[in-house]
Amino acid sequence: MTSCTKQVLAKQLRLYFVCGTTDASDLVTTVKTALRCGVTCFQFREKGKDALYGDEKEAMARTLQHECREAKVPFIINDDVELALAIDADGIHVGQDDLPAKQVRERLGPDKWLGVSVHTMEEVSAALPFADYVGIGPIHETRSKLDAGIVRGTELIQQVRRHYPLLPIVGIGGIRPDHVPAIIDDGADGVAVISAIASAPDVAEATRRFACL
Numbered sequence: 001m002t003s004c005t006k007q008v009l010a011k012q013l014r015l016y017f018v019c020g021t022t023d024a025s026d027l028v029t030t031v032k033t034a035l036r037c038g039v040t041c042f043q044f045r046e047k048g049k050d051a052l053y054g055d056e057k058e059a060m061a062r063t064l065q066h067e068c069r070e071a072k073v074p075f076i077i078n079d080d081v082e083l084a085l086a087i088d089a090d091g092i093h094v095g096q097d098d099l100p101a102k103q104v105r106e107r108l109g110p111d112k113w114l115g116v117s118v119h120t121m122e123e124v125s126a127a128l129p130f131a132d133y134v135g136i137g138p139i140h141e142t143r144s145k146l147d148a149g150i151v152r153g154t155e156l157i158q159q160v161r162r163h164y165p166l167l168p169i170v171g172i173g174g175i176r177p178d179h180v181p182a183i184i185d186d187g188a189d190g191v192a193v194i195s196a197i198a199s200a201p202d203v204a205e206a207t208r209r210f211a212c213l
């Protein structure tokens with residue numbers, strides 16, 4: 001990826017909404033509202049006890065993909081490489097316990113986005129040849145991911161930014177609007193948000209509070 005496309009991608013990561021049916025009571029309405037109010041990237045993350053699977057999950061993915069295309073916002077699938085390929089998603093996000101980034105990149109080809117969750121500098125350097133961006137967290141306490149690991153603040157974001165000045169970085173984990181300026185100042189290109197938007201009584205107002213920063 002050229003540095004120009006890295007910069008374009010970094011801008012697109014500014015307000016990265018991550019959501020699934022277990023995070024929002026009406027996922028389609030929530031995503032449409034968030035897209036209308038300033039989300040710059042969307043990840044369909046379908047996880048948990050009552051998560052959709054099979055044909056229902058694919059149907060939901062296609063519905064959300066349509067809304068993202070209408071809004072000209074990248075549509076990313078979490079974990080599920082086969083689904084991402086089947087519906088021609090814009091990209092995929094994988095963690096350390098998912099399919100290795102090298103194999104995902106081989107399946108995905110060079111033109112799709114590949115995001116990788118990283119927790120150490122060793123994981124960053126292993127992801128570098130394949131990833132377009134890295135997700136780092138949890139920055140703050142989170143309810144959205146039960147196995148999120150220890151809360152780490154922005155210490156790794158700062159370290160990664162020092163070593164890899166052009167690598168697109170998105171912070172994730174318990175992020176509220178008042179957290180955003182410090183996370184960006186410490187080197188992230190954007191923030192990934194789940195419950196601060198998905199669980200908000202007013203999704204439009206909650207999204208706008210992030211989008212105006």
Ligand SMILES: Nc1nc(C(F)(F)F)ncc1COP(=O)(O)OP(=O)(O)O
Pocket residue numbers: 016018043045047078079093094095096097098115117134135136145170171172191192
């Ligand atoms: N889904 C994610 N999205 C991001 C983003 F880049 F958007 F910030 N960063 C981190 C994760 C976490 O990814 P992973 O470690 O595989 O856990 P899970 O599959 O439970 O999400």
Ligand SMILES: [Mg+2]
Pocket residue numbers: 078079093094095098
């Ligand atoms: Mg994962």
